[in-house]
Amino acid sequence: MNSFPKIFFDLVEIISRFPGIGKRSAERIAFFILRMKPDEVKQLTAKIEEVYQYIKPCRICNNFSTQEVCSICSNSSRDKSIVCIVEEPKDILAIEKTSQYRGVYYVLLGSISPLEGITEEELNLRKLLNRLERKEIKEIIIATDPDNEGEITAQFLIEKISPYKVKIYRIAIGVPLGTQIEYIDSATLGKALIEKKAVLDF
Amino acid sequence: MNSFPKIFFDLVEIISRFPGIGKRSAERIAFFILRMKPDEVKQLTAKIEEVYQYIKPCRICNNFSTQEVCSICSNSSRDKSIVCIVEEPKDILAIEKTSQYRGVYYVLLGSISPLEGITEEELNLRKLLNRLERKEIKEIIIATDPDNEGEITAQFLIEKISPYKVKIYRIAIGVPLGTQIEYIDSATLGKALIEKKAVLDF
Structure with a gap:
């Protein structure tokens, strides 16, 4: 395993902390980065830094925002x-x-x-x-x-x-649209029965 | 979709170019980066830059290396x-x-x-x-x-x-170890039959 430089595996280790990324995927991503063009790598690291530096919680609602107040809280039609x-x-x-x-x-x-x-x-x-x-x-x-x-x-x-x-x-909890009853987990189906909604009442 | 800053989606777009990363995974990774600690983000971008700057093709074999000649080509026991x-x-x-x-x-x-x-x-x-x-x-x-x-x-x-x-x-091409014949694709199985190896010969 010492056939590759240690810094390569350092990067793999950092990437493998990302959600849903295992060691193999992290290796593939690190290889991909090594094969990127210089301006693409610069764009990647600059964008990470930019996002991290400029996106902060909205003062009112905690949503991500580059402004003190996010686009939803500052939208007069909401x-x-x-x-x-x-x-x-x-x-x-x-x-x-x-x-x-x-x-x-x-x-x-x-x-x-x-x-x-x-x-x-x-x-x-x-x-x-x-x-x-x-x-x-x-x-x-x-x-x-x-x-x-x-x-x-x-x-x-x-x-x-x-x-x-x-x-x-x-928000309503129940059976998701586009599924079939037989495949829905019993906890969800049970909840959907408890939360049943009247459609016609005499 | 304009509820989030544009630079967030710029980063998602760059990450979604990584191999095996769809738009949803890229979003999750971008959210993850936004929730990282400042020194972790610094470590991430610094390591990407370091790997990209110092890892180059070995002069002899093109393997990734931080030296002019990689650790395998410079290993006297190989x-x-x-x-x-x-x-x-x-x-x-x-x-x-x-x-x-x-x-x-x-x-x-x-x-x-x-x-x-x-x-x-x-x-x-x-x-x-x-x-x-x-x-x-x-x-x-x-x-x-x-x-x-x-x-x-x-x-x-x-x-x-x-x-x-x-x-x-x-290198030998044939049936992989630990598999079952019935599940092996027919191209591989056909190749394994063509490449069959004598074990006893009269």
């Missing part, structure tokens, strides 16, 4: 009285792709995870509670992940927010 | 009269892992690919032919990939090298 709470900025991307939402967001930058030692105190809730106190918000939609941490976090948010007497919603 | 020809430096890594080889290598930095417009002239053969002319080599092992390009390249190498009257080998 309804600031409706706030969707998500765990991570990438969740905003997913929701924006649906084109079904016209409110603003609030990013927790995490979820409550006893296993990882993330407690209620570490959720970035202060700025949201301040806005609730100032009665700027009428409606909260909780869009944490439908997993254990997300559900614990959702329960905690409901407790924290309910004293402010605003409408609180949780 | 047999310089046996040369294994591979397409890419990463093939050296794979062969070294077997611990079955004590000769040196020669890296073509490519293979003949009519589809990609890579012709015989673009194979880096000159330095190898010079060594054959100086009668420094007794044995050549061709270890190009067992695919179309690799086979065309192997045939071309045999033509080019045969005038020098050295032993030429091709």
Whole structure:
């Protein structure tokens, strides 16, 4: 294994920390970088530094932004009285792709995870509670992940927010579109039965 | 989609050019980079630049090296009269892992690919032919990939090298260890039958 320079394996080691990248993929990426053109490598490292330096959490909602206030919070056509709470900025991307939402967001930058030692105190809730106190918000939609941490976090948010007497919603949890009932995991199917929706009522 | 800064998507676009990385993976990696600590990001970009700046093709065999001559070519215990020809430096890594080889290598930095417009002239053969002319080599092992390009390249190498009257080998092509005959693709199985080896002869 000493047929290659040590710095090559140093780079492989760093790349293999990326999410979803194993050692083999990291090696392939390192080889790819070695075969890039000089200006391409310069562009890659400069862009990493630029993104890291200029993208910061939005002062209002914690979304990624190059400005103090992100493009959603500063968009006058968005309804600031409706706030969707998500765990991570990438969740905003997913929701924006649906084109079904016209409110603003609030990013927790995490979820409550006893296993990882993330407690209620570490959720970035202060700025949201301040806005609730100032009665700027009428409606909260909780869009944490439908997993254990997300559900614990959702329960905690409901407790924290309910004293402010605003409408609180949780996004619907149930069977995903385009799937077949027989292939859906039983936890999801069970939840879909519990959360069943009336379509005709006598 | 304009909920995120443009430079974020610039970085995603660059990362998605990496081998085996789709747009979703590239997004996850870009998010990961944004969540790294400042010294980790510095380490990442510095290591990319370092690897790119200091790793160059070995003067003798084209293997990646931080020295003018790579660690294999400069290793006095390796047999310089046996040369294994591979397409890419990463093939050296794979062969070294077997611990079955004590000769040196020669890296073509490519293979003949009519589809990609890579012709015989673009194979880096000159330095190898010079060594054959100086009668420094007794044995050549061709270890190009067992695919179309690799086979065309192997045939071309045999033509080019045969005038020098050295032993030429091709690595064995056949059924891989640890597999089951019923699951092996028919091209490989057919080749394994053609290349069958006598075990007992009367």
